[in-house]
Amino acid sequence: AQSVTQLGSHVSVSEGALVLLRCNYSSSVPPYLFWYVQYPNQGLQLLLKYTTGATLVKGINGFEAEFKKSETSFHLTKPSAHMSDAAEYFCAVSPANSGYALNFGKGTSLLVTP
């Protein structure tokens, strides 16, 4: 079974600093990978996804992630944090051609301080 590990349940950064949220996956075959964001009392919003092709994926709100097969990682980055980026972030994996069963990581809560 495929699984996802998010390192750090809480990450704190200063406004304007680099955001780095870590995600590692375990899979015997190349999976599809995703990052979602959840604001309080809301559902999940897709930030970006990797299925095939270019390993550097750009998403919404200035976020990007790089698929590194050799490291089984899919870390999320943003060059400069905004206060509005404070939220819960989830990494998810789906086996290719599995339909829509997503396996989510435990989530990382991002705090942005002034």
Next chain:
Amino acid sequence: KAGVTQTPRYLIKTRGQQVTLSCSPISGHRSVSWYQQTPGQGLQFLFEYFSETQRNKGNFPGRFSGRQFSNSRSEMNVSTLELGDSALYLCASSPTSSSSYNEQFFGPGTRLTVL
């Protein structure tokens, strides 16, 4: 286009009761998935329906069931509620008609509290 809607948004039940949650997907979307979100277990996949058929199922007991109607609206039912069923239940819809991945659009969720 209207997003995924879930009703009700909040629900309080007592142990032993049953509950039905509703999800209306984005117009034209034929796949509906359900997830349970709890502080302890995180987000867990319940099941996915496509064209009124359950296509995928997560590792949940038989007390959790679902169905999809011809208009793609979906319901999930939990019978004999337990305290541990307290959670945010999220519904997601997707437009694809094939088995390959397509983006899932999530609703705001139904917050179920079991007393």
